[in-house]
Amino acid sequence: MRRFSAFAIAREAFRYHSGWERHWRNPTPKKKYDVIIVGAGGHGLATAWHLGKHYGITNVAVIEKGWLGGGNTGRNTTIIRSNYLQDPSAAIYEKSRSLYETMSQDLNYNVMFSPRGVIMLAQTHHEVRGYLRTAHANALQGVKTEWIDARRVKELCPIMNIDGPRYPVLGGLWQARGGTARHDAVAWGYARACSDMGMDIIQQCEVTGVRTQAGKVVGVDTSKGAIGCDKLGMVVAGHASHLADMAGFRLPIESVALQALVSEPIKPCMDVVVMANTVHGYLSQSDKGEMVIGGGTDGFNNYTQRGSFHHVEETVRALVETFPMLSRLKMLRQWGGIVDVTGDRSPILSKTPVDGVFVNCGWGTGGFKAIPGSGFAMAELMAKGASPLTDEFSMFRFREGKFIDESVAAGVAH
């Protein structure tokens, strides 16, 4: 793999950019791998990369039904933050946020991480109390966040109307080191680095069955034939239940649609990320100038990657009150992704009842921010059989009643 650098740009400028390479190979699957990861989204590719980087396991295949990064990795609103209430969440999300800071250097790929700061608005007194509590918890966890008053919110984001009639802004939880990154580049960067380590990324290859012998995984059946493996990682978000079904166990997951939309591009007007959980809306401005808007999930099971229009309407209606200038914008595109939601709104990184099968799912509406941390922890879990970051995120915690209850802590938006 030829490295990207300022020198490389100069070199290519002199030869009509004819020397750029393909980012990853397009191999035919081998008979057997040490590890198969199902799902070439951010989490799957990050898991593979960390397996190679920290544990020297490079005989790895990443199998993808569609195209690389074409699921929720390419559909989210790219927000990165780690201001969670519960200790296990803060640990894994803060690890993740810190890995984003060096990701471009680690992968030699510009993921455009922009730590522009995230404000979580408090628009009810209940939220004020909740975020004050989170700010204190974050101080104990070593996550740098700060409670700011409405005046400071207005300074950070002048386009906001802080004394709206229904939802006045009472303050906010400010994480200065949160921000956004280029979502596609995260998947592409990992894929390029994995391919360079000799891993096979096999796209348009659907897993149709999981092969086991005496309670241990031995391989998968796919649309490109059977492929053997010693360990199997299922990292497929919305389709986690479907894949678990093939392996013969069940997950406490429901798949629902989550939608986002972008406006026409406008001049820079907002250099922070704002999340308004009371009204189910979050907003940032992309480098192209589009206002990127995310909303709430639908309330019913859905695999269609389309959501209900009235959720878009509710999100926009609420945001227009807080950001009056949005009312003059045309919306360009709207889309949906299928998110995997657990009972306590926290992810599952876990061993499973089938020996050698590991599952990483349940990130629900907040997976993008967790990609590098999730990959780091999942790789440790798969290589060593345990990881301090994943101990609390077992799929068996629901039976034990040991929830990581972020649905209360974080409102809705992740």
Added chain:
Amino acid sequence: MLILTCPYCGVRADETELSPGGEAHLKRFGPGSNDEAFEGYLFVRENPKGVHFERWRHSYGCGKWFHAARCTTTLEVFGTYEAQTSEPPKAIREAISAKRPGWSWRDLS
């Protein structure tokens, strides 16, 4: 936008008039049941890719709970039926078989 017909008042209600209530026909377990059964009742769901049975409430209408049979991959609605039953009626199951031969959901087919 989903449109479901309320089996009680007969209104063709669109989604904004309804509240989703999750998976239908759950077997309830209480004190004295084992951990696995209780976990299954509270958290583990079918989450099928295809035919699904759900509870809905006609909240901005007659206010009554009812059941719906729906496809999660196409959003097609196969029919709705009353709440006072522990499994889908024969007519609904036949309507599904006509459109999705070979379907299954839990131990139904």
